[in-house]
Amino acid sequence: MQVGLVTGKEQIELKDFPEPVVEPGKVVVDIAYCGICGTDLHAWLSGSPYNPAICGHEWVGHASEVHSSVTTCKEGDRVAAGGRTACGQCSTCQRGDAEHCETAFAAICGMGPMAAPHGGFAPRIAFDGGRIYQVAPSLTDEQAGILEPVTIAVHAIRRTGIRLGDRVVVIGGGPIGLLVLQCAKAAGAGTCVLLEPQESRRKLAAATGADLVIDPMTADASEQLFAHVGSGGADVVFECAGIPATINQAVTYARRGGTVSLVGVASGKAEIEAAQWLVKEIRLQSSIASLREEFFMAQSLIADGRIKTEPLHTSTVSLDGIGDAFAALARNPLEVKVLVDPRL
Ligand SMILES: [Zn+2]
Ligand SMILES: [Zn+2]
Missing domain, CATH: 3.90.180.10 (Medium-chain alcohol dehydrogenases, catalytic domain)
Structure with a gap:
């Protein structure tokens, strides 16, 4: 064979x-x-x-x-x-x-x-x-x-302890970012912004639940984001792009005391502004793979239409x-x- x-x-x-x-x-x-x-x-x-x-x-x-x-x-x-x-x-x-x-x-x-x-x-x-x-x-x-990529998103969401009404930012509109977006909404996110440079993927995000999609390459990307989630920043930011530069960006978009979840596998070393992480008292959560029980949760979410x-x-x-x-x-x-x- x-x-x-x-x-x-x-x-x-x-x-x-x-x-x-x-x-x-x-x-x-x-x-x-x-x-x-x-x-x-x-x-x-x-x-x-x-x-x-x-x-x-x-x-x-x-x-x-x-x-x-x-x-x-x-x-x-x-x-x-x-x-x-x-x-x-x-x-x-x-x-x-x-x-x-x-x-x-x-x-x-x-x-x-x-x-x-x-x-x-x-x-x-x-x-x-x-x-x-x-x-x-x-x-x-x-x-x-x-199903397997849905479980990755389910795992990431569960590890952040996201709460009803949270303002969420997802960086990266690949399959995992798009599924994290849907899972964040299913978990009760009050609003969800997705940043993605490819127009077709931004459209897909908008069609699957994003409240706002932003092209990160536009000059006023940050202004658009903060105008939507509030000047303090988002409660939870998911880094799903796996690009070294977006790791620190995730902290920039998070509010003081907010959570940054690393989901994308960064392709190289990333520079961080450590003082910003500290001053903001950022809660860092990382997430890889998923747990056996999450395969059953993911199936239910797909079956009842909450995840498409x-x-x-x-x-x-x-x-x-x-x-x-x-x-x-x-x-x-x-x-x-x-x-x-x-x-x-
Ligand atoms: Zn996979
Ligand atoms: Zn063991």
């Missing part, structure tokens, strides 16, 4: 892999869709070493073979990949912080003995049964293919089209979330 793997700078290849077999603790899944993540794109753009186990981690499919030791699903179930429950054994669990379980985090990073040899840009995958969860019947396959994934889904491609899809995602701002369908 052929599997798409990022193998170098601006290079994704279809490599031959043996057909997956079901082993103790594993489930073989026939993949329906696998979304291309910003992480995949970053690996493709940078060419830096990349764990093949996470190359294509946003997938949904049907369990075709389930080992007798697996309790999370049965044959025929529609399933997706998520996080494990906390192990209770690692040093962090032993400190009473199950949310930061080292074992669960390693698994989600594609490490450990249960890691698959490749990701979901494949017709089939043999996957750790502990990381499988069932997809609610109310979700379409396309919605389920965008459809506007983000811009194209579907076959495995053969994956190289062009990566290039389009890198260069064409009209592309937001591309689903790979290995059945095509």
Whole structure:
């Protein structure tokens, strides 16, 4: 069988892999869709070493073979990949912080003995049964293919402790920023501003709940922002652009005593005005990946319409089209979330 793997700078290849077999603790899944993540794109753009186990981690499919030791699903179930429950054994669990379980985090990073040899840009995958969860019947396959990035947004929102009526700023209108925006509104944000240089993405933000969209390249971007959230700044600012320059900008937009949430993975070292962070008594919250329970929360939010994934889904491609899809995602701002369908 052929599997798409990022193998170098601006290079994704279809490599031959043996057909997956079901082993103790594993489930073989026939993949329906696998979304291309910003992480995949970053690996493709940078060419830096990349764990093949996470190359294509946003997938949904049907369990075709389930080992007798697996309790999370049965044959025929529609399933997706998520996080494990906390192990209770690692040093962090032993400190009473199950949310930061080292074992669960390693698994989600594609490490450990249960890691698959490749990701979901494949017709089939043999996957750790502990990381499988069932997809609610109310979700379409396309919605389920965008579930994993929703969980990232759910996790970011829950970690900030956002409150009803909060004034929120989201920096960056990529898939994660757009979903953070929707989740912030679902969590009760009073108003939500999104900053994004690409017009098509600003339109998407406006169509999915942003109260104000701003082009950060315009001279009066800051004036527009403060005129909307108040001169003191926003209660919560989410940095979803992953650009070193926007890290400190997030603090500039936050009010004194406000919260800055780092969600985007910054591509390099960032300079900060430390005195500003201190004087404002900024509460810094960072967020990566998500927890097992958040996959179920994300499904409910999509099922009842509070989170809409459809506007983000811009194209579907076959495995053969994956190289062009990566290039389009890198260069064409009209592309937001591309689903790979290995059945095509
Ligand atoms: Zn992802
Ligand atoms: Zn643990």
